[in-house]
Amino acid sequence: MKEIISLAPGRTCLFGDHQDYLGLPVIACAISRNIKLTAVQNDTGLFKLNMIDIDQVRNIDINQTFTELAPRDYFASSLRVLRRHGCIPNVGYDITITGNIPINSGTSSSSALLMAWINFLVNAFGVNEEVTPEFISKMGYLSEVVEHGEPGGMMDHYSIGVGNIVHIDTRDPFSFTIIGTELGGLITGVSGVPKETIGLIGDLKGNALLAISKVKEHFPDFDLNTAEIEDLDKYCNYLPDRLIPFFEAAIKNHHYTKMALIEFQKPTLDLKKIGGLMNQHHAVLRDQLKITVPRIDAMIKAALYAGAYGAKIVGSGGGGSIVVMAEPGKEAPVVEALLAAGAVAAYPVTVDPGCRIQ
Template structure:
């Protein structure tokens, strides 16, 4: 039986550059998807067509396969699933397409990997829940290639909606009932050069500073030590690495405040916009993740009526997010006039499977 799977991209409302440090995050799936359509074949070969790029791939269905390039995520999904006891019983023809901008901070690669893992599970006649789907996608995208990313993107894609991820002794996922509307994505059209390298650099720098904190303050606790104590400790240490580490603690506290707003009886749009603006300030000034083009798109969006704006993903290019509950069209036009590509989006559904008649 032919089938289709889809997995959404995501935006991180609060907690950028936090999940891989073990700090809480609040991501939201968006209604932009990677789709894989699968048709059973009559041999033992997996054949793939990437409809958006014209690329093709073919490999045996029943054995471990080598990687043709770094970050070969569909092949890695097959390999990881095979190691976990799930492998197609026969050949399949896959068609892959999507509408998530690539290398733009919207987790297109995580959506692709999540969709691929779900597709392999269905080809293997196995049912997997959201948590296992997210974990297997994380292993296929991040651990398989020894990269530095966290689990946020995969859980956001698997679950859908707006979620809170808490990284304590055991990862805890809580779906947030709030459904804020009015989001606009602005693509700067500047592709990020090295997302993986950026994440590795930030992670290594910040975690090294945490170790310095512990040497200076043995009772330092990443989850609970007040940031003002670290600021006091750092009065005579004015360097970039220390600023970055302190910024991650400010992000930690901001995420807690944002969770309170989103879990309230009614989300105040003005308060949410202010928090998004504050988050961008930390990402821009504390972590150096913005660009002149992104700043231009943000300024124009705020002038057009957005209540809050921030850069998406690892930064250094890619996209920005505008929260504009009553001004989406105006903000989209402002982004376009400023040389960006706008996308009006809603919070999306999680990864899903559907059987096809043909």
């Protein structure tokens, strides 16, 4: 019987958290933790899904069209999206799903599962278009964000689908550039505090967009993508106090992402500079957007004290994980410091080539 093994990595956001839904760029990379989907053809007309890590089983009729979607049912939404692109299931599969990406930790375990599922479906049943990493990424974004009307952005799907270190310009027309394939000294620290996603992103996005609209009432030509950090005072004079932190965060985080891109484009990476920019980025996420929790703060303090160049919270926030930039070869004391500070897990990671069929 035909067997397909689909792998999708997790991702970490290096720069640009809470930016892609504002049309601002991000720098992210796929990391060496993955979801593995093993599918063996059967004769039942069903996708029999066995999600071992969460002890869940689900059967999906291959002919089901899902005229209505349950919240966050990405198995269903991706089948609906892919049908529009000529992917029509005609045989069932027994599917086993395992992974080593921490769940609900900010390193995109759910998006990795979705991308592994999409890549399996496309490989098994085909589509009407050329299958590229960009196509798989687009299908992931449409299935998770657009189809469900969720407030997130494109970062997870394109960093997982394209792989490597990627600079994503989320403006229309959307574009991305691979800016590296290796980055030594990366560490993931998992707090064990469940992150918040939908509600937190919705609130922060809503406040940022409201602040931008208020500024545009006085400066009709205002463009968030070209705004400079030096102009903050001018714009903030026209904002109510409660909206200033969200507006400041957008401008400052965009600035640090632009500075980081300059560093990544150099022939030799200066990890100290990149780490320093991470620290500045995290300060905004902590102080303006207030998405950290005490354990995350303690982990970052411990990592820096142990010699790391930089560290920041990853993803939507309210818990989850951090990414740390350490001197390559000297990750061990930083990992120990993270665990001593309360991390439930901490480990070096490498840059992954992205979603693929094994």
